[in-house]
Amino acid sequence: MKRAIIVGFISGLVAGMVQAVLSISGIWDFFSVYYLIEPVSFQHTMLHYTILFGLWGIVYCVLYSFFYDYIPNKGIKKGIIFALIIWIAVAVHPALIIIGYGYPRHFIPLIFTNFLSTCGVYGTLIGILYKR
Numbered sequence: 001m002k003r004a005i006i007v008g009f010i011s012g013l014v015a016g017m018v019q020a021v022l023s024i025s026g027i028w029d030f031f032s033v034y035y036l037i038e039p040v041s042f043q044h045t046m047l048h049y050t051i052l053f054g055l056w057g058i059v060y061c062v063l064y065s066f067f068y069d070y071i072p073n074k075g076i077k078k079g080i081i082f083a084l085i086i087w088i089a090v091a092v093h094p095a096l097i098i099i100g101y102g103y104p105r106h107f108i109p110l111i112f113t114n115f116l117s118t119c120g121v122y123g124t125l126i127g128i129l130y131k132r
Contacts, residue, residue, distance in 0.1 A: 012053040053122075
């Protein structure tokens, strides 16, 4: 259990940093959308995503250790498959809710940035670092 907590926190911190960089980068300009509705400092955005992803990374890695035997494949592929499941449950649902609140142009960039940080970074790190 201790290993899952440490791996989840480290993976979550790195994924949070990637999400913060993607949030303040110019990727949102491709869709003519300003992501941050009110002016927020870069330090606040980085701190917010790093802490948020770090804490949720612990929860997800504990779930990963619980379902470890039921996820197919080995190593990195196993981590990416689990991260894909997390991405569908955690990122797609709020993005669909955002459409209901009147921000339909936010859907695709939000899904894309969450996919890169969750599946790309978090899933890869969890697959590499977590060993039974």
